[in-house]
Amino acid sequence: MANNLLALTCKQLLKNVAAKHSVQTASMSANVAGSFTRKLIGKREIVGQGFSGEPTYIDRADFPFPAIRWKEPNADILALREKEKGDWSKLSLEEKKAIYRASFRQTFSEFQAPTGEWKYILGVGFIILSAGIWCFFFLKAFVYAPLPDTFKKENREAQLARMLDLRVNPIEGISSKWDYEKKEWKK
Amino acid sequence: MFRNTVVRAQNLLKNNLQPTISRNIATSQKLASSHSTETDEQFDQRYENFFNQKDIDGWDIRRGVTDLWGHDLVPEPKILIAALKACRRVNDFALSVRILEAVKDKCGGRPDIYPWIIQELRPTLTELGISTPEELGYNQPELHTESVFNL
Incomplete structure (x- = not known):
């Protein structure tokens, strides 16, 4: 019992340390020029955990804050960052938008805007369905043998007559509906 | 057992x-037990305290909001006020606008909640000089950007 608990605690501790360590090393190694992460993200600032702990940028509604900023800092953005440290009400609308776009690629309304892709999907779906139906007609015309005689009307009528003669299902089924005296269906 | x-x-x-x-x-x-015994007030207080930390950084604000967003609720205005003030302390304007956008998204199919939250936040927004996404024109798509899957 105690051993179990001790093992669990140690595991938990190690896990915490490892998790912290991996995040730290990711952000630390990202600060080393020439690291692989740096190669991928350039000079972009790592600002958060993102949705997976990887330094990637994706606009998502369930994880609103990507791990890195969208734009690499340039002179304009750095100047804006300096200005951002002051009173925000002194920023113009354009500056505010520029600051936003430096951090984020798309606004919520942009990445949630309907793409119209459903039309494409529906269209392709119908094309495939109609191709299937044409395949059936092709097979019917050139591949399948004609239907057997039993599908002809007179054959099916003869079959029905024989079933009545044999009194098939006389209680609730087909023969119970046939009037054998008057030779017609019961009203 | x-x-x-x-x-x-x-x-x-x-x-x-x-x-x-x-x-x-x-x-x-x-x-x-696996069920939380925390009351709603304690919950709100916990998050408010989290965002009120004096030495909070951008990473923690993002972590806190993402954490809060994992719950099935629309956060109380007082939590959001604390979060926006935290954004002010770390000088991240974009983050504050993003939080407001995310709040609107979090309201889901209840369009009556967001205007109320903005009304409750209004004094804070004026004090900090934060523009709502509507004032920035972000309630409608502004730019067309190619899907990242096509880049």
């Missing part, structure tokens, strides 16, 4: 009969 019960009963007895004896952490069972 039965063993659990016995250990718990034993603990109860021990605690009641000899209240002075402290529980041995290594051998006693953890007496907690």
Whole structure:
């Protein structure tokens, strides 16, 4: 019992340390020029955990804050960052938008805007369905043998007559509906 | 199962009969259910306190909001006020606008909540000089950007 608990605690501790360590090393190694992460993200600032702990940028509604900023800092953005440290009400609308776009690629309304892709999907779906139906007609015309005689009307009528003669299902089924005296269906 | 019960009963007895004896952490069972006993007020307070930390950084604001967003609720205005003030302390304007956008998204199919939240936040927004996404024109798509899957 105690051993179990001790093992669990140690595991938990190690896990915490490892998790912290991996995040730290990711952000630390990202600060080393020439690291692989740096190669991928350039000079972009790592600002958060993102949705997976990887330094990637994706606009998502369930994880609103990507791990890195969208734009690499340039002179304009750095100047804006300096200005951002002051009173925000002194920023113009354009500056505010520029600051936003430096951090984020798309606004919520942009990445949630309907793409119209459903039309494409529906269209392709119908094309495939109609191709299937044409395949059936092709097979019917050139591949399948004609239907057997039993599908002809007179054959099916003869079959029905024989079933009545044999009194098939006389209680609730087909023969119970046939009037054998008057030779017609019961009203 | 039965063993659990016995250990718990034993603990109860021990605690009641000899209240002075402290529980041995290594051998006693953890007496907690999986359900949270936190009240809504405590929950709000916890997050408000989190965002009110003086030395909070951008990473923690993002972590806190993402964490909060994992719950099935629209956060109280007082939590958002604390979060926006935290954004001001770390000088991240974009983050504050993003939080407001995310709040609107979090309201889901209830369009009546967001205007109320903005109304509650209005003094803070004016004080900090934060523009709502509507004032920035972000309630409608502004730019067309190619899908990242096509880049």
